[in-house]
Amino acid sequence: MTSSPSSPPSVVLLSGGLDSVTVLAVAAAQGQRVHALSFDYGQRHVVELASAARQAQRFGAVAHETIDLSHLGRLVAPATALVEASTLVVPKGEAPASNIPITYVPARNTLFLSYALAWAETIGARDIWIGVNALDYSGYPDCRPEFITAFERTANLATRVGVEAAQGTTGIVIRTPLLDLHKHEIVALGLSHGIDYADTVSCYDPGGDVNEGPLACGRCDSCGLRKTGFARAGVEDPTRYVVAPPAG
Amino acid sequence: MTSSPSSPPSVVLLSGGLDSVTVLAVAAAQGQRVHALSFDYGQRHVVELASAARQAQRFGAVAHETIDLSHLGRLVAPATALVEASTLVVPKGEAPASNIPITYVPARNTLFLSYALAWAETIGARDIWIGVNALDYSGYPDCRPEFITAFERTANLATRVGVEAAQGTTGIVIRTPLLDLHKHEIVALGLSHGIDYADTVSCYDPGGDVNEGPLACGRCDSCGLRKTGFARAGVEDPTRYVVAPPAG
Numbered sequence: 001m002t003s004s005p006s007s008p009p010s011v012v013l014l015s016g017g018l019d020s021v022t023v024l025a026v027a028a029a030q031g032q033r034v035h036a037l038s039f040d041y042g043q044r045h046v047v048e049l050a051s052a053a054r055q056a057q058r059f060g061a062v063a064h065e066t067i068d069l070s071h072l073g074r075l076v077a078p079a080t081a082l083v084e085a086s087t088l089v090v091p092k093g094e095a096p097a098s099n100i101p102i103t104y105v106p107a108r109n110t111l112f113l114s115y116a117l118a119w120a121e122t123i124g125a126r127d128i129w130i131g132v133n134a135l136d137y138s139g140y141p142d143c144r145p146e147f148i149t150a151f152e153r154t155a156n157l158a159t160r161v162g163v164e165a166a167q168g169t170t171g172i173v174i175r176t177p178l179l180d181l182h183k184h185e186i187v188a189l190g191l192s193h194g195i196d197y198a199d200t201v202s203c204y205d206p207g208g209d210v211n212e213g214p215l216a217c218g219r220c221d222s223c224g225l226r227k228t229g230f231a232r233a234g235v236e237d238p239t240r241y242v243v244a245p246p247a248g
Numbered sequence: 249m250t251s252s253p254s255s256p257p258s259v260v261l262l263s264g265g266l267d268s269v270t271v272l273a274v275a276a277a278q279g280q281r282v283h284a285l286s287f288d289y290g291q292r293h294v295v296e297l298a299s300a301a302r303q304a305q306r307f308g309a310v311a312h313e314t315i316d317l318s319h320l321g322r323l324v325a326p327a328t329a330l331v332e333a334s335t336l337v338v339p340k341g342e343a344p345a346s347n348i349p350i351t352y353v354p355a356r357n358t359l360f361l362s363y364a365l366a367w368a369e370t371i372g373a374r375d376i377w378i379g380v381n382a383l384d385y386s387g388y389p390d391c392r393p394e395f396i397t398a399f400e401r402t403a404n405l406a407t408r409v410g411v412e413a414a415q416g417t418t419g420i421v422i423r424t425p426l427l428d429l430h431k432h433e434i435v436a437l438g439l440s441h442g443i444d445y446a447d448t449v450s451c452y453d454p455g456g457d458v459n460e461g462p463l464a465c466g467r468c469d470s471c472g473l474r475k476t477g478f479a480r481a482g483v484e485d486p487t488r489y490v491v492a493p494p495a496g
């Protein structure tokens with residue numbers, strides 16, 4: 001199914017990672033006129049944005065905006081290891097943290113959804129798609145279903161579209177097709193939509209160079225979840241790693 | 249009362265307008281270590297940011313960040329008259345709209361509060377101050393108390409500080425000291441804290457030049473509310489207008 005001028009517009013938060021690219025494919029398959037939205041916030045894995053651009057094109061997004069949030073990276077650098085400006089180190093080869101890990105970025109999804117909301121209201125979209133997942137995830141509080149529910153409520157109180165919805169029209173809906181899926185189910189879903197996962201970036205701290213493309217570290221929490229996902233899905237992991245993944 | 253290194257840090261959203269400068273003065277008077285946060289989103293009244301910087305210094309803010317959100321202005325330009333990039337016109341000399349006016353900016357306060365939240369969590373602040381007002385206001389949905397309540401709830405679900413609060417510590421609190429005040433009460437409150445309102449900008453579409461400083465149009469909704477506030481407070485209106493305000 002492809003979108004047409006009469007298809008409903010929607011906003012898709014697109015990092016360029018495995019989850020958000022899967023969401024992009026699902027939204028496109030439903031015939032939505034996808035407006036993809038990415039952010040450069042000084043993340044260590046900024047190479048994901050090149051994948052985001054290629055995937056947006058591949059799945060027929062009618063628009064793709066990449067917002068410069070480099071100031072956010074500077075503002076939150078003392079509190080997260082995930083941005084280049086931070087002196088904190090991305091944990092590798094450790095058991096996943098039982099608490100919120102140091103790669104958590106303060107208020108990141110709240111901010112991303114707020115931008116998506118501004119754009120959605122401007123273009124007349126009702127649906128905002130986001131690839132949060134509450135099963136095989138890093139433990140970030142802003143990936144939990146209760147956060148999504150609260151944000152959706154806030155969005156409808158914050159906006160003209162929300163006020164009009166209270167009078168009977170459709171309000172803002174946060175679409176989370178991955179929320180209750182395990183990583184291997186996400187992989188299977190994406191493969192059914194023809195995703196080339198080799199061109200997605202999950203690693204929090206990739207190496208590699210511009211010409212060769214990114215090399216995943218294979219040892220951070222995100223690489224761990226991704227590896228397990230491919231293994232349990234029973235498909236070959238197309239990711240290029242700095243170190244070879246453990247056998248099995 | 250002045251802040252000391254042991255005072256609690258807080259974030260104050262500071263546009264440079266009458267309301268937010270009053271909030272700044274109130275927060276400072278309570279001895280908070282104020283981190284003031286302003287945004288350049290391509291607003292027509294960008295001269296307010298110079299006032300914001302001077303007022304932050306005057307009231308002893310320990311930090312003042314002005315975030316470049318010019319991309320937001322471009323993104324929402326089709327839907328709001330308030331940004332330079334828009335071809336829509338700021339209404340003047342009309343009765344205030346009964347519905348949400350065309351100067352409403354999609355998701356603006358959601359976005360501003362999200363930034364404030366990111367900074368608050370990073371610096372260990374619990375209080376975020378915002379000058380919303382639900383009596384003498386422009387009718388924007390994101391100034392209503394139900395929006396503030398919903399955002400506060402979202403903020404505590406989104407963040408590490410919120411998760412810890414669920415375990416007994418203090419969570420994020422959105423402080424709205426002006427919420428239930430009429431404009432003339434806000435003026436009186438600010439004057440009691442020594443605010444020089446001549447150096448605040450409320451006008452949505454000011455004229456003037458860089459050397460002479462801004463000239464308020466005197467006819468937009470925001471100028472109307474401000475004029476009435478000074479008149480009802482029984483104090484001289486220090487605002488410089490392009491056209492003289494009507495007598496009385």
